[in-house]
Each structure stands twice: as C-alpha cells, then as structure tokens.
Amino acid sequence: MNTSRRILALALLMLVPVALALAAEFMAVVPGPPAQPSPVYLTSSGGGELIPMTSVPSSPPPMSTAPVSGSSVPAQLRIVAWMLFVVALGLASMIVSVRSTLMADISRSANADVAHEVKELQNFAATGVDPRTSQPFTSTTRLMEVYRDGQQLTDREAVIVYNHATGQATQASGASAPTLDLTSTDPLFVKMLQSPSGATGYGSGEVRWARVELEPDNPSQHLSVITMSFTASRVDQLNATIWLMVGISAAVLVLTGVVGLLVARQILRPLHDLRTAAASVSTQDLSRRLPVKGRDDIAGLTEEFNGMLDRLQEAFDGQTQFVLRAHQEISGPLAAMDERLAAQPPTRTILQQRHQIGELQRVLDDLQSLTRAERRDFAHPTPDVAVTELARTLLDDVEAMAPGRWSLDLRARGTATLDVERLRQATAHLARNGLQHGDGPLTLTIAPTTDGYGRSGLEISVTDEGPGLADDDVDWLFERFTHGEAGGGPRGAGLGLAIVRAIADAHDGTVFAVSASGQGATVGLRIPADDSWHLTSGEEAGS
CATH class of the missing domain: 1.10.287 (Helix Hairpins)
Known part of the structure; x- marks a missing residue:
C-alpha cells in the first residue's frame, strides 16, 4: 500500500510544474507597457542626482492607476504548459487507472486461488479413497497426508494444517510464499484460526485465506486446514511495470514539451515579427511592412x-x-x-x-x-567638427540675442560628428529660455560629460540666475505648447525646448534640467560620442 501511495504521489508530482506555470498565467498582474520616448534627465528643485523622466503628452488623458491583469508568461510557454498539463493529466490518470485495475485483478485472482483450493479439498474429503486400502479415509491425518502429496501448490500459495488434538501446525508452501510463525504469538496465525476467511496486508501485498474444518465434531480427528494465497510477488511485478510506465511517461512529457515548444514557436513566429515591427514603427519610419504568408x-x-x-x-x-x-x-x-x-x-x-x-x-x-x-533626414551630422570653433559660433549667436550678458565655459577640445546648424538652433532656444527667466548674467557651457546611460559625449547647456524651476515646470519642461513661470520675460509659444529635445533625439542624445530653488537653472542637451569623435578635456572661460 505504501508503494501505491508513492506511485500516486509521483504521478501527481508530474503535474506540479505545469500547474505552477498555469497558476502563474492566471495570477500574474503586470503593469501595462510604457511608451518608449527618448530619455529625459531631470533634477528636481532640490538639486542632486539626475532622474530619468519619460515623455508625457501636453494634455494628458485620464489614466487608470489600476494594474493591468494578465499573464507575463510568453504565449508559446502558456500553449506548451496547457498541452503538457493535458498530456500529464492523461498519463497520470492512465497510470492510476491501470494500477487500480491490475490490483483488483490480483485480488480477484488470489480469491479465486483460495476458493479453488477449498473446493478441491472439500471434494477430496467427500469422495477421496485411501490408496493403501482403496477405502474411504478413516483418519483426517491420513487424508491430509494423501491430499498434500498429490497437491501442486503455486509459488504464491500455502496450506496450513492445524491439529486441534495435539495443538501442532504444519505448513506447505510454494516457492515464493513466506513461512509463518505457527504459534499462538503470531497474530496472523491466530487471526486465521479465529476467522473462516479474510484478507490482510502482508509485505508489499496482502494475504487472502479460507479455513476448512475436517471432523469438527470428533475432537481426536479435528483438523483446521487453512488455504492461503499471497499477492506480494505479483504486486512487486506490477509496481515494477508501473515504475517503467512512469519513466516512459516522464520521457513522453519531456519530448512533448520540446516538440510543442518548437511547434508553438514556429506557429507564433509571425506574431513575434508583428511585435518587432510594431516596436520599430516611429513617425520617422512608417515604411516597414510585413510579408503575408498563408491564409490563416x-x-x-x-x-x-x-x-x-x-x-x-x-x-x-x-x-x-x-x-x-x-x-x-x-x-x-x-x-x-x-x-x-x-x-x-x-x-x-x-x-x-x-x-x-x-x-x-x-x-x-x-x-x-x-x-x-519627425523625419529621418532632420539632422545631418558632419564629421570632424572642431568643438572650439563650434563654441565660438554658438557664443556669437547668443551674444547677438543679449549682448554683454553671456560668458562661455568651454571645457572640451577636439572634434566631433555633429549637425552644427541644428545645434545652433537648439542653443538659440536654450538661450531664449534662459533670457525669459531674469535679467542676470547667463553662462553657455560646452563640456565633456557622461549621460544617464553611462555614455561619454558632449554637453551644451545654458545656466541662468533666475528663480529656478518649479516642480510642475520640471515635469513638463520639454513638452510642446507648455510654459514655465517666466521670470518677468515674455512667454514664448512653448515650442523651443521641444525643438531642443527633437535635436537631441536626432543625435541619439538626451535633454536635462538641473534646478535649485532660487538659484537659477541649467537646461541643456547631451550628445553621446561615437568612434569618430576625438574629445579631450580643457577649460577656457570667455565672454
């Protein structure tokens, strides 16, 4: 019985990994995927570490804060998990059903063996003759001697003869039948003497018996004949077969999982291509189309x-x-x-x-x-642009906008691959933004830097001494048609810093804003370097 429980537990254990995968599918709660705009790095009014900020629409629609319920498990794994669950359930049901059926057959066969032996003994006692005298038996002891000499016990059968007159018991057994302790201390033997028939667990199986009383009314001739059938050997053979089925079923599950994964991946490949294409679509390139294969x-x-x-x-x-x-x-x-x-x-x-x-x-x-x-040809970077010459050009541009208020903080030397005209446009918008926040001096900074992704490159920024940025301004600074609180200057159309961001995007760069309350703000862009750049550090101040 313990083996039966172990096999059942193992069959159920085969379902555990699949059940866990299915549970993950039903119970997983994941947030919806965010959009993938170009990164923006902002520092709040307290200053300090740069914080990534993603793009937000200028008029944001109401958004639900509730998480999106659904599975984070890939579709092909869910398909295979369901398939494995059904196959594993079928195999486990088959194994349990086969074992239950065969165990019932073993029990019925043991009962039939015992009933057959009892019937043979009863017929022999009623009609048998003593071969010595050719007359009916006059002694039950002689009857059992002749009966046992002519009886062919199977490997799993045994016969016990108990003489009530002498209190002696003898056992004749097949090859695989165990020998019992035929004493009053053996609970099984005592139980057999007390019950005319029965069954009880013995070893890995059970023993079934029936008792026949010979001459119960004659104390001197009274014998109890107990016919037994042991099922342990057949149960052991059955368990070996079941373990083989479990091993084959496990191999079938593994093979089914591998083949199912390959088939699911092949079937779902067009969906993967569709997802890849959707992720690559942008306003700069809407030309991609997917090939249509089949008619499904x-x-x-x-x-x-x-x-x-x-x-x-x-x-x-x-x-x-x-x-x-x-x-x-x-x-x-x-x-x-x-x-x-x-x-x-x-x-x-x-x-x-x-x-x-x-x-x-x-x-x-x-x-x-x-x-x-929004077009791919928006920027045309030119190689070997001298950073020093670029700095002088940008300084001349901003000086023309507000003469006498500018100083240059140049800390980069060398050459870079840049679109000078677009950077002049971006710097003009940065300067105009700074001029709107007070009448104090401004600083144009051009320096080597490292962005939030760990990429080295070039920073172009404008620092003013205005009132700084409010938290609300920081959140919307680089969006279209949005306005911060201008420090007494005219309000623009809210497009300048959005253009700065677009120019940074065209150079695969980022935009940032650093502000401390009442201490002005620094707004600029960072452009990552590539292999064609040759930058060195060096400090030069000018106005």
Whole structure:
C-alpha cells in the first residue's frame, strides 16, 4: 500500500510544474507597457542626482492607476504548459487507472486461488479413497497426508494444517510464499484460526485465506486446514511495470514539451515579427511592412497590421504636408506685412506690430522644425567638427540675442560628428529660455560629460540666475505648447525646448534640467560620442 501511495504521489508530482506555470498565467498582474520616448534627465528643485523622466503628452488623458491583469508568461510557454498539463493529466490518470485495475485483478485472482483450493479439498474429503486400502479415509491425518502429496501448490500459495488434538501446525508452501510463525504469538496465525476467511496486508501485498474444518465434531480427528494465497510477488511485478510506465511517461512529457515548444514557436513566429515591427514603427519610419504568408488568421492579422501602417503613414504625411503648406501660405503674407511696416516711420505701434509679426514667424518656423523633426533626414551630422570653433559660433549667436550678458565655459577640445546648424538652433532656444527667466548674467557651457546611460559625449547647456524651476515646470519642461513661470520675460509659444529635445533625439542624445530653488537653472542637451569623435578635456572661460 505504501508503494501505491508513492506511485500516486509521483504521478501527481508530474503535474506540479505545469500547474505552477498555469497558476502563474492566471495570477500574474503586470503593469501595462510604457511608451518608449527618448530619455529625459531631470533634477528636481532640490538639486542632486539626475532622474530619468519619460515623455508625457501636453494634455494628458485620464489614466487608470489600476494594474493591468494578465499573464507575463510568453504565449508559446502558456500553449506548451496547457498541452503538457493535458498530456500529464492523461498519463497520470492512465497510470492510476491501470494500477487500480491490475490490483483488483490480483485480488480477484488470489480469491479465486483460495476458493479453488477449498473446493478441491472439500471434494477430496467427500469422495477421496485411501490408496493403501482403496477405502474411504478413516483418519483426517491420513487424508491430509494423501491430499498434500498429490497437491501442486503455486509459488504464491500455502496450506496450513492445524491439529486441534495435539495443538501442532504444519505448513506447505510454494516457492515464493513466506513461512509463518505457527504459534499462538503470531497474530496472523491466530487471526486465521479465529476467522473462516479474510484478507490482510502482508509485505508489499496482502494475504487472502479460507479455513476448512475436517471432523469438527470428533475432537481426536479435528483438523483446521487453512488455504492461503499471497499477492506480494505479483504486486512487486506490477509496481515494477508501473515504475517503467512512469519513466516512459516522464520521457513522453519531456519530448512533448520540446516538440510543442518548437511547434508553438514556429506557429507564433509571425506574431513575434508583428511585435518587432510594431516596436520599430516611429513617425520617422512608417515604411516597414510585413510579408503575408498563408491564409490563416495570423496572415489576416498581418494584413490588418500592414493596412493600419498604410493609414498611419497616409495620415502622418497629410499632417506634415498641411503644416509645411500652412507655413508657406502664412509666411508670405507675414513677410509682405513686415515689409510694408518697415517702410513706415518707426513709431511705438509700428515696432510692436513688427515684433508680433516676428514672433508669429518664429512660431511658424518652430512648427516647421518640429514637423521635420519627425523625419529621418532632420539632422545631418558632419564629421570632424572642431568643438572650439563650434563654441565660438554658438557664443556669437547668443551674444547677438543679449549682448554683454553671456560668458562661455568651454571645457572640451577636439572634434566631433555633429549637425552644427541644428545645434545652433537648439542653443538659440536654450538661450531664449534662459533670457525669459531674469535679467542676470547667463553662462553657455560646452563640456565633456557622461549621460544617464553611462555614455561619454558632449554637453551644451545654458545656466541662468533666475528663480529656478518649479516642480510642475520640471515635469513638463520639454513638452510642446507648455510654459514655465517666466521670470518677468515674455512667454514664448512653448515650442523651443521641444525643438531642443527633437535635436537631441536626432543625435541619439538626451535633454536635462538641473534646478535649485532660487538659484537659477541649467537646461541643456547631451550628445553621446561615437568612434569618430576625438574629445579631450580643457577649460577656457570667455565672454
């Protein structure tokens, strides 16, 4: 019985790994996947360590804080887990059913053996004759001697003869039947003398018996004949077979898992390609399409995905063309209006109108820049750009915006691969942002740096001495059409720092803001170096 429990436990144990995988599928709760914008590194108003910040829409939709329930286990593993669960359940059920059926057969066979021996003994006692006298037996002892001499016991059978007159017991056994302790101290022997038939566990199996009484009314001739059948040898053979089935089932499970994993991976490969394509889609490249193979539901999904990309590309191209056409259509009248105002005497009203026209033109230019930033050809980095010459060019640009307020902190030497015109545009927006936050001096810094990913490169930043950035400003600083609290200066359209971010993206770089309350702010971008760069450190201050 202990072996039976062990085999059942092992069969159930085969289901444990699969059950755990299925439980993980039902119980796993994971957050939804975030978008993958370019990284932004911000430091809050307390200063200190740079903190990554991901892009947030300028008008964020309401977002649920509840986690998304679902499984984090890959689909192919879940498919294989379910398949293994069904196969393992079937194999375990088969093993348990086979063993239960065969154990019942062994018990029935043992009962049949005992019943057959009892019937033979009863028939022999009723009709047998003594071969010496050719007459019916007159002694039960002589009857049993003749009966046992002619009896062929199987390996698992045994016969006990107990003489009530003498209190002696003898046993005749087959080859594999055990010999009992035929004394009053043997509980099994005592139980057999007390019960006419029965069954009890013995060894790895059980023993079944039946007792026949010969001449019970004659004390001198009274014999108790106990016929027994032991099942241990057959149970041992059955257990060996069951263990073999368990081993084969385990091998079948392993083979099923390997083959199932390969088949599931092959079937789900188009979905993997679909996921890869979806992850690679950006506004800079909507041209990727997936090949459609077959006519099944996955092929239909691929066709729908390609159709979605077609619609996205058409909508994006239409939006881009609209912005560029609007820039062209509006810039012309604005330029003509500015020319007419320039020909008039420069009164205060005229100057204000020309300034407003200039602001409108700058907004149009910024919108055009942001639209072009979505294209792969937005930036054209040039190799071997001298960092010192770049610094002088950028300093001249910002000096033209606010003469006498700038100092240069140049701590980099060498050459780099950069788009100078885009960096001039980014620096102009950084300078304009700094000028909006007070009338104090500003510093243009160009220095070697390391970004939040551990990449070395070049930093271009502007530091002002204004009131610093509020926490809310930090959260939205580089988004489109957002405004911080300007320190008494004019508010822009909220596009300048978004363009800085787009230019950083075009160089595979990052943007950052460092601010301490009441101590100004430093806003800039970091561009990672590649193998074509040759930068060294060196400090130079200028104004």
